[in-house]
Amino acid sequence: MQKRCRIIYNPTSGREMMKNNLVDILNILEGAGYETSAYATTPEKDSAKNEAARAAKAGFNLIVAAGGDGTINEVVNGLAPLKHRPRLGIIPAGTTNDYARALKIPRESPIDAAKVIAKGQTVKMDIGQANDKYFVNIAAGGLLTELTYGVPSEIKSLFGYLAYLVKGAELLPRIKPVKMRLEYDDGVFDGMASMFFLALTNSVGGFEQIVPDASFDDGKFTLIIVKTSNLLEILQLIQMVFNGGKHVNDPRILYVKTSKVVAKAPKDRMMINIDGEYGGDAPMIFKNHKQHLEIFANTDEIPDDAITSKDEAAEENAREQFVEGVDKLRNLSEEQLELSDKDK
Structure with missing residues (x-):
């Protein structure tokens, strides 16, 4: 089944950076295997939050929050309470962009930020809750x-x-x-x-x-x-x-x-x-x-001690390589036995 992505973007953030780069961003995400569509937020209260929740419930695999820290926060508040939470991508287009800075996502170029999503590296990030807000x-x-x-x-x-x-x-x-x-x-x-x-x-x-x-x-x-x-x-x-x-x-x-x-x-x-x-x-x-949302990040540039799950991923990779090696040895041994039987 085709993976689907919904971009939720603030058309006024960062001097309209998203509007000027939207076509290129759509092409990048389509090239990464996502059937991609976009939603421009409105001045209506909770516009981004409501659309994020709607898209998640509609079965989208990836939600991309494009805008400043406020837009990202709204999208997270739409996703965090749900049982099924799709992956989250971030394209910064605001002022300080603290969260994008922490995840080593390019903050000057929305196109480069979209390429981080296409790269496919994610972190299972902790999310905070303050009373009923995330x-x-x-x-x-x-x-x-x-x-x-x-x-x-x-x-x-x-x-x-x-x-x-x-x-x-x-x-x-x-x-x-x-x-x-x-x-x-x-x-x-x-x-x-x-x-x-x-x-x-x-x-x-x-x-x-x-x-x-x-x-x-x-x-x-x-x-x-x-x-x-x-x-x-x-x-x-x-x-x-x-x-x-x-x-x-x-x-x-x-x-x-x-x-x-x-x-x-x-x-x-x-x-x-x-x-x-x-x-x-x-x-x-x-x-x-703990590890409530899976978010795309440039993990190659994030320090190892900032992501505890990097160790878990490395262990899992080592286990997979071990199992793969055992299977190869088993197959090799079976081939040798077959050859030995033929010689007899």
Whole structure:
């Protein structure tokens, strides 16, 4: 039976990159053996989410999310609750494209990103759940939420990550700590902190060293709590991020692995950012769904320790080669026996 692919694309993302390259992308995926069709999202709420769920239920083998991190998040929210979840491809066409960066998918060329899908390499990725919403990269509370909401969408499109840095510099002098209670697998943080991150990959806001030991498929979040709200100390921690990820051992940081987090803010409102968008207020429960979605990625360029299933794949390949070798020996022995019988 012919494999079917549905591209769900945001026609306004990345200065209309997808619209300009759609024909070439369709040809690449058709050449990879998929009967391919496309759906342009609309301003209607949950447009990408609803189409992803519809296409999955209709039996499509591959769903391709083409757009920014918001489009990818919507498509994932359409697929993640389903029992049957088709494979997911990603063609980035937004601003920061954190998730594509983590999966080593080309971010400047939609055509090159489509070629990664055609290459056929996949990773069974962990997916996060925040109450009834799903996310693929990050959930956060504190400064990051204010920073993200403070950048107008038209500025994001024009200046990309630079817009976040400029807005961040403006906000830093006004950072105030929030009373947080964060319950995780091996303990509880109950105190004042300026922000927390809950990361699924190593790419957070354009920085790849915030989670230097990230694993994409081990069933664990990386929980980072920034305890200090002092401007100079935060700048020092940022410098340590760039200096080989040395922030992870700093006493002003809590850095742990956990499969579940319960976030509460007893005294203040704490908005929660999910994959770059407002996702509701604390209290919120976060769960990690281990290896929940199979996603196309450029695995040749992803570090081995980021994908635990690479070891499993290698073991399976070794088993297959062993069985194949035994079969060859058995066949060879049978041929020798037949020749020996003939000689008699």
